[in-house]
Amino acid sequence: MAGQGEERGEEKKKFSIWDLPDVPAGQLPPHLELQRTRVLCNKDAPIHTESVLYSGAYASMGVDNSLRLDHFCHNFRVEVVRLTEEDMEFDMIGIDAAIANAFRRILIAELPTMAIEKVLIANNTSVVQDEVLAHRLGLIPISVDPRLFEYMSENDQPNEKNTIVFKLHVHCKRGSPRITVKSDELKWLPNGSELIKESRNVASDSASKPETYTSFSCSQDTLPEFANNPIAPKYPDIIISKLGPGQEIELEAHAVKGMGKTHAKWSPVATAWYRMLPEVVLLEEVEDDLAEGLKSKCPVNVFDIEDLGKGKKRATVARPRACTLCRECIRDEEWEKRVAIHRVKDHFIFTIESTGALPPEVLFTEAVKILEDKCERVITELS
Amino acid sequence: MEHGSFTDNSAATFSLTEEDHTLANAVRFTLNQDPRVTFCGYSIPHPSNARVNIRVQTTGDPAREVLKDACQDLMLMCRHVRSGFDKAVEDFKASNAVKAMKIDSQDSDSEESE
Numbered sequence: 310m311a312g313q314g315e316e317r318g319e320e321k322k323k324f325s326i327w328d329l330p331d332v333p334a335g336q337l338p339p340h341l342e343l344q345r346t347r348v349l350c351n352k353d354a355p356i357h358t359e360s361v362l363y364s365g366a367y368a369s370m371g372v373d374n375s376l377r378l379d380h381f382c383h384n385f386r387v388e389v390v391r392l393t394e395e396d397m398e399f400d401m402i403g404i405d406a407a408i409a410n411a412f413r414r415i416l417i418a419e420l421p422t423m424a425i426e427k428v429l430i431a432n433n434t435s436v437v438q439d440e441v442l443a444h445r446l447g448l449i450p451i452s453v454d455p456r457l458f459e460y461m462s463e464n465d466q467p468n469e470k471n472t473i474v475f476k477l478h479v480h481c482k483r484g485s486p487r488i489t490v491k492s493d494e495l496k497w498l499p500n501g502s503e504l505i506k507e508s509r510n511v512a513s514d515s516a517s518k519p520e521t522y523t524s525f526s527c528s529q530d531t532l533p534e535f536a537n538n539p540i541a542p543k544y545p546d547i548i549i550s551k552l553g554p555g556q557e558i559e560l561e562a563h564a565v566k567g568m569g570k571t572h573a574k575w576s577p578v579a580t581a582w583y584r585m586l587p588e589v590v591l592l593e594e595v596e597d598d599l600a601e602g603l604k605s606k607c608p609v610n611v612f613d614i615e616d617l618g619k620g621k622k623r624a625t626v627a628r629p630r631a632c633t634l635c636r637e638c639i640r641d642e643e644w645e646k647r648v649a650i651h652r653v654k655d656h657f658i659f660t661i662e663s664t665g666a667l668p669p670e671v672l673f674t675e676a677v678k679i680l681e682d683k684c685e686r687v688i689t690e691l692s
Numbered sequence: 693m694e695h696g697s698f699t700d701n702s703a704a705t706f707s708l709t710e711e712d713h714t715l716a717n718a719v720r721f722t723l724n725q726d727p728r729v730t731f732c733g734y735s736i737p738h739p740s741n742a743r744v745n746i747r748v749q750t751t752g753d754p755a756r757e758v759l760k761d762a763c764q765d766l767m768l769m770c771r772h773v774r775s776g777f778d779k780a781v782e783d784f785k786a787s788n789a790v791k792a793m794k795i796d797s798q799d800s801d802s803e804e805s806e
Contacts, residue, residue, distance in 0.1 A: 363724055364724065364725050364726060364727040364729070365727065378765060378768055378769070381769060381772070382772050385772060385773065385776055386776065386780075387773075387776045387777045387779075387780035388780060389780050389781055389783075389784035392781065392784055392785070392788075399777075399780065401773075404773065405721055407717045407718050407720065407721035408718050408721065408766075408769065408773075410713075410714075410717065411714045411715065411717065411718040414713065414714040415714060418714075419714070670777075670781045673777060674774055674777065674778065677770050677773055677774045677777070678770075678774070680714075680715070680718065680766075680770050681767050681770045681771065683711070683714070683715045684715070684719075684763040684764075684766050684767045684770070685763075685767065687708060687711075687715070687719070687759075687763050688760055688763045688764065688767075690693060690708075691693075691694075691706075691756055691759060691760050691763075692760070
């Protein structure tokens with residue numbers, strides 16, 4: 310089918326159409342395949358950046374561009390490059406930018422975490438103002454699995470299922486040197502708040518327990534998850550404030566569950582980003598002096614010199630993944646026809662840096678689950 | 693929720709609340725790949741309101757069904773991504789454990805030989 314179109318066009322030129330290479334039916338010719346799967350990063354700007362989504366895009370060539378789930382499942386691959394407790398880097402191959410971006414957005418904004426929201430300040434004579442101190446406390450990452458807690462809405466009472474209570478009481482005595490208040494001073498109160506609410510109700514009997522700001526029905530450290538590992542901030546050396554002699558901070562902080570959408574303190578990742586795999590192609594043989602020049606131009610050493618023997622050298626692409634697309638190798642005249650830089654449109658290098666509440670591989674799995682839940686919500690709304 | 697003609701149900705606009713680019717772009721991707729769809733797109737009327745309008749026009753099938761199928765496809769893709777990812781993480785951890793054991797045994801061997 311592709312051959313017929315070429316036949317009619319090329320009749321006027323003086324070469325035999327039988328010299329043209331065969332295009333196998335059901336596949337695109339190489340230049341269209343390049344346009345569909347690669348972003349060409351030229352000297353001035355990238356081109357072919359949009360992904361060709363429309364199912365009938367290549368209908369005239371007889372190529373079906375529609376999404377076939379079996380095709381996707383067959384081609385999809387994940388390769389983990391680096392995995393530590395705090396960050397991970399992995400490759401996702403065979404997926405589209407729309408879905409990769411959806412995962413990135415969910416990781417940053419829609420995964421829940423616990424963070425300090427209400428701060429009840431009993432005494433603050435430090436130089437840091439109340440609201441600044443409360444803001445700083447909110448940004449401290451807490452090392453606890455947010456899936457064990459529930460959201461607290463406005464009408465709910467703070468109880469052991471939706472609140473974590475911390476206490477901070479530091480006093481710098483007169484005559485002693487200045488002290489720095491670090492985050493390890495935040496002590497977990499598994500039994501709930503200790504600040505007593507002033508109740509105007511005289512009729513309440515004095516024998517009953519005084520009412521505090523939270524109503525814990527049971528102590529949180531009876532729960533199996535917290536029995537032997539107390540809840541604490543992830544990093545014990547975050548500076549909260551500094552106190553001079555005679556200054557004191559006494560407060561109680563309540564942490565609740567929230568999402569990054571509401572405030573960035575609830576974001577479980579320091580950041581999450583992805584980039585497409587760079588591909589560096591040498592369009593012609595680069596030899597001898599030109600090869601040396603090319604190798605020295607690249608700031609991240611993408612190119613290597615290969616000895617061909619008899620004093621001849623050739624440049625090869627050794628580490629295309631390290632390419633930062635600075636375009637130094639195509640900046641000068643003449644180099645654009647020797648080196649081409651592409652990006653592979655369906656190969657994403659994801660990096661996730663966690664703040665510590667959950668390990669990064671768990672974060673990604675939760676993000677995918679959240680996208681599934683969104684789809685399910687739409688489906689039930691439509692039915 | 694669905695705004696369209698009562699007589700012709702092959703073209704409709706679906707207005708989803710509490711959604712943004714995250715879901716809308718992903719659904720638009722799967723919708724586009726469906727051969728029954730002639731036109732699809734989404735818009736966000738105002739960034740302060742969490743509302744997305746998804747427009748679907750098909751070659752005759754009811755737009756509601758096509759959108760449902762696209763969401764189903766997206767769900768299946770997510771499940772597949774999840775299983776592939778879990779397996780890759782397991783393999784990586786297993787191969788790292790093997791490497792750590794090999795390094796440990798090499799260290800202990802060299803200590804013994806010294």
